Amino acid sequence: MKIAGAILALTVALTAAAPAHANNQASGKRPARFADVTPMETIARSRTDAADIAASVPGAGAVLLEALRYRGRNAKQLGLPTQLWCADFMNMILRKVGGKGTHSRAARSFLSFGKKLDSPRVGAIVIFRRGGPNNGHVGIVRGTDGAGNLIVISGNHGNKVQESRYPTSRVLGYMMPPQYVLDDIANAARAEARAEALGR
Incomplete structure (x- = not known):
């Protein structure tokens, strides 16, 4: 009842x-x-979405996706110097995808690396001012948030590879790697695809 x-x-x-x-x-x-x-966010919410967006920028997809693989890792885990290693991380990513970097440990070395862009693009390299006139920080643009801040993947953010938000007021420049680097990345991707096809 x-x-x-x-x-x-x-x-x-x-x-x-x-x-x-x-x-x-x-x-x-x-x-x-x-x-x-x-x-x-007005941009990608997943790695797959980021890949689709980055595919519209030549060479950007490979660089961005390679960087995303290392989120949460520190310099020691990556075999990089443990101090001021954002440029080391960027150069490592470029090597991993078959390209060449600046061979410099300075973040600002990327200001003369390729073609300067007038606005952020997914997969572009972004260089920020930090501290003194010769200091900087470098990462890869993943998108922007609703407030217009950049969402960036970079090394040595809180001593790890992290996806973080940065104000555009700190930007020194947006760069797309030189064409020969983009060509090397494309050739490496094709070679990897051929090797996978033969392995099946």
């Missing part, structure tokens, strides 16, 4: 609540708990 009463009470409660929920849907209004939710 108690169970039957509980079921009846639950049924009445659900029936009473249903019209309010239906009215919200019918009027196109969202429930109050969703009222202040706005999208944070």
Whole structure:
């Protein structure tokens, strides 16, 4: 008898609540708990989405995806110097995808590496000012957030490879690697694809 009463009470409660929920849907209004939710990013939300976006920029997809593989790792795990290693990480990524870097440990060495872009693009190399006139930080653009900040993958952010937000006010330049580097990356990708095809 108690169970039957509980079921009846639950049924009445659900029936009473249903019209309010239906009215919200019918009027196109969202429930109050969703009222202040706005999208944070206007760009990729996954590695696959990032790859699709990066594919529109020559050579950028390979560089970005290679960098994403190392998120959370520190310099020691990557075999890099443990101090000021963002440029070391960028050069390592370029080598891994079959290209050449600047062979310099200075982040600002990338300011003369290839073609300067007038705005950020997914997969582009971005150089930031940091501290003194010769200091800097370098990473790879993954996108922007809803506030216009850059989302960047870089080494030596909190002593790890991390995806972080940076204000555009700190940007010194956006660079696309030189064409010969992009050609080397494309050739390496083709060679890898051929090797995989032969291995199957």
